[in-house]
Amino acid sequence: MDMLGHQIILKIKSRFFDIVDTNSHNLSYIQLLDEMLGTIKNVLHAKDIALYSCKEWDDHWRIEVATDSSYFCPNVLNSLEFRQLLMSHKIHRQSCETEAFNKYDILLPLKHKDGINSFFVIRTNDTGQKISYSDSLLEILIEECSLFLDKIQSLVKIVTEERKYKLLFRVTEKFHSSMKMEDVLGEVIYTLQELYPTFSYYLLLSHDNNSRGDLPIKDLEYDSENIAALEAYVTGQVQFENSREERQSVLYAPLKGKQGVYGVLQVIAPNTVNFPKSEKEFITLLANTAGSAVENAQLYQQSKKLVSDLQLINETTHRLNSNLRLTEMMRYISERISSSFHAEEVGFILFSSESNAMSVLVGSTNFFHTKDAEAYVQHFKEKIKLEKDSLFIGDFEFPQQKSAKYKSIMAIPMMQTGLLKGFSLVMHPSPYHFSFETFKLLQSLIHHSTLALTNSMLREELEKLVITDHLTKLYSRNFLDEKVQCSIKTDQEGTFILIDIDNFKAVNDTYGHQIGDEIIIQVANIIIENIRGSDIGSRWGGEELAVYLPKVPLQLGISIAERLVAKVRAKTNPFVTISCGVSYWNKEIKDDYHSIFKRADKALYVAKETGKDRVVVQTMDFVSE
Template identity: 45%
Template sequence: MEKKKENHLILYYKSRLLDLMNLEAASSLDDWVAVVADVLSADHIVYYKPDSENTKFYKICSFYNPFRHDVELVVPSGKIKALKTVSQVVTNGKLKKDPYLKQFNIAFFIPEKNMEDGCLLLSIPNELFGELSDEDLQAFVRESRNFLQLKYELSVVEADRKRYIELFQVTGKFHSSMDTDTILAEIIYTLKRLYPVFDYTLMLSDDYHHNLDLPIKSLQYDAVDEMALESYVNGQVHLATVWRTNETMLYAPLRGKQGVYGVLQVITFTNYEFNRSDLEFISLLANTAGSALENAKLYQQSMQSIEELRLINSVSRQLNKSANLKETVDFLMKQISSSFDTQAIGFVMMENGKMDLLEGSSPIFEEKEGARYLEFANRSFAEKKESLFISNLNRRFPGRNYRFSSLMAVPIIQEDDLKGFCLVLHEAPYHFSFDRFKLFQSLIYQSGMALTNSMLRERLEKMVITDHLTQLFAKNYLNSRMETSIGEDEQGTLILLDIDDFKKVNDTYGHQTGDEILIQVAKLIKENIRSTDIGARWGGEEMAIYLPGVPLQTGVQVAKRVLAAVRKNTNPPVTISCGVSYWNKEMNETAESLFNRADAGLYHAKSLGKNQVVISDMEMKSN
């Protein structure tokens, strides 16, 4: 039987489709609809495709005059499905029954792979119905189906090619960078190049200090977004449809070899259906990014560990060199301030159960506000000798109105005894990271022994130069300081004093009371001189005060002030006698000669009736 010739319109249609295929990726469904309109002389055309739930048909492309025709963007699936019969071609009859569809006079149901048939609605000249047989119309459907299927397969191949080129390029960038911001930015930029209409968010499990311009937020473990958490926990890609917002959400975990570092959230409209290639590519990109993030994090951790070791070694070397407590504290203050970005640093050593704030600590700790933190740390360490790491004091203790929210404190422990602690503060909550806290612990543990040793060394040195009973300096130390002053200063005054009738005090009240009188007089001396002056116990009930750089007149005033203080504030009441000597650069003076002249003045004061001040080498007295 002779094969029937194809209709010239169908042949023309096939040739036009072949031309479209030769255009490769440049052609689109709009181009196809334009070809159909041209071949069939259509007045207007609309091509609808169903959504993934088959509840609605969405307009995919069209060809019409908007001033003459109204085209609906969405049509209920029931309206389209009501047209469908055994045949894939529907003409006037059923179309005229619907107010919207009656503007068309023919409909083609074009099957697509793995999808509900798409519906092509047309309005063509009536005379064409005489030219096109049923077989011709079926041929039109068949050729359209073949074209769309081939077009789809080619588009998938082309999309895959582009994706894997992008993946290859972005993988190279991932492996060439150890910067988390660069990696995170490349994830977003790559996706935006391939899927420009989607929205993206990176939900990260770690506290990254990332670029604020990137769509990044922390993965909240108590959040309502259960699908994101599920993807994070089980490491699998998940899809979710939110009908309330008409959105489809894809969640892809950022997986590395050692764990999951976050979740990539992709948001699009519900009428977009993620195909297998989309899912594979996004999942592969997320996994590649997860591995890159893991490598960057491990690299940064290793670099941080190296820096921490350098800091610890540097501190150890310096502490081994320094024997002076103040130098040690000053050095640690500088290191802690630069390494931890603190606003207040306090070093406390414990002495007889009481806190001793070391010189060099931040001034805030000498105020009432700062003392609150020291007392809080001291109470905590008394209960449990464990380091304190508090990110938000005001949240932990509501209503107490702490000025500083972030606190770190590390105890200095020796043989299970609390020897002291170091405390640092910052006003901003969550200012110190846990990694910084661990480094701070290591630093204080390393320097605790040096601090304790420096303090013990200073105490021992002080014991050598200090009289045990009165806590005044010893005679040898006074002599040394006087000799240094005579060599370096312009002038100086020495006051030698003796408690009047001290033997009588011992005989009347006992030696215990005599010791208490010595302690009282020593305390009054320290209260009436400067920190740069030297108060010393010369021997027995004799004491001395050396005033470096002080003229004679001022020295006499100091002696009178001490004499009056002793007379008024001792119990039982006692008096003192004072001899005063003076030197300057014009005098050929030694410490011994200065003492001898003061001693002569003291002897003179005693002989004149006691309880008075006498200037050496001059027979004058002052009461």
């Protein structure tokens, strides 16, 4: 090689040295190649130059960089003839047989330790005057360019690896500072998108893939089309799928923690049929790190959920053991179930201990007091009575293809000392709305609530027995006394009616004491049927009964007393009549319970003495019929 050739090579090597700035943290392989081609073009005074490369799995040589790509064929078929041409390691001038390059002057195959995987095409001039380069110059140029390519590839790889692992360190810090699965999965995707913008990514999760925002999440389908993904999920090992037809390679990296695999990261590399080896290790490491973070996030969320569940049971149990009335208790349980489980309908159905009848407890949602609820209640009543076990249904349908509005249903029996007291029905219109964890929590909640519910019912039943006359089911006299005295303190007025069954001794003597008791029961039932829920009917003693009408004026009270007299006369069997003594009070007149009763008793005495079967009124000043 002559002196000019030496100078050209020295100039190229000098400029190659200047191209590489080791202080730069943003070394771009394509940018370095572009500068390399520009250097060669300028030093050789060439018109245009292009660098072609081919991967071992590719069937075409493609342009990586060119000084003017419009003059070059974008890709060339990697035929056997062309491979043999390159493997000869010869410099090919325009006279070479390759049609794709027959209008170019020089083709230079670049040497690489793994064989020929790139070459230069040089167009020296377009004026018809070719610039001549000696073979020795071109041979040295091939060696220098091959060496330079190796160097910049190594340098870029080092810089890229450094950047990747800095990113991995940053991501790992974020993973361990976050306890939300959404954040962990999002950081995985964002990191990969930053490093490999041409790749596509999907997270294949086996379950619980709702509320993930805009993350590319798919369900992990258990079918023959997802063999590699399932292999990665089941074995915990990275799997690959290569497709020459679709010109893509897919990597499946399991998101693996210490306790199991939580999903699969799918990475799709386009325009390749073998996944790049240099990226396998990093993506696998990122997936493993993410798997551990996902596991930690899940465990944290599970622990929070367990604490929340325990708090719910503890608070509910504490509240239920605070002597709530039955109505208050059922409303409280219904509200807690609705809010905690996002249920639309909550019902409590109680079985009668004496018959096959059922009753919907107060506190159940309004739906259970409608006709539409009967089909659900009846259907689950039979199943609960038969199986005596909880039911968890995700997509409910009635038998005989009858459509069901509510698809997600949980039916929990209320058992106490081995006896079935009733059941709770929790429903939602959407299929599979409740999770199995929710079902187990509801079972625990109903189990704890049943004892409190039973105790409350027994307590209220005992209270009712204390204030209720056993024979007539009217209130006791003590209860009436308390209510009248309370009314005098809080109300503006009230009417008191004292009732006596006429000639009751004769009834007992004629029909016997059992019939006498039945007569008292008949009169008591007539009283119950003809007064309001806020009025108080009481057994005063023996055949004497009493009614107190809070906030009722005298004339209305007299009308009620007269109606009772007429009803008893018409409905009793054996036939009896009653006499009524009526007294009245209001805030304008200072009065007390003793005087109210005394006036009513005096009026009743007058009624008995003046013919019976009548109503007599005793006011402060006079007695009137």
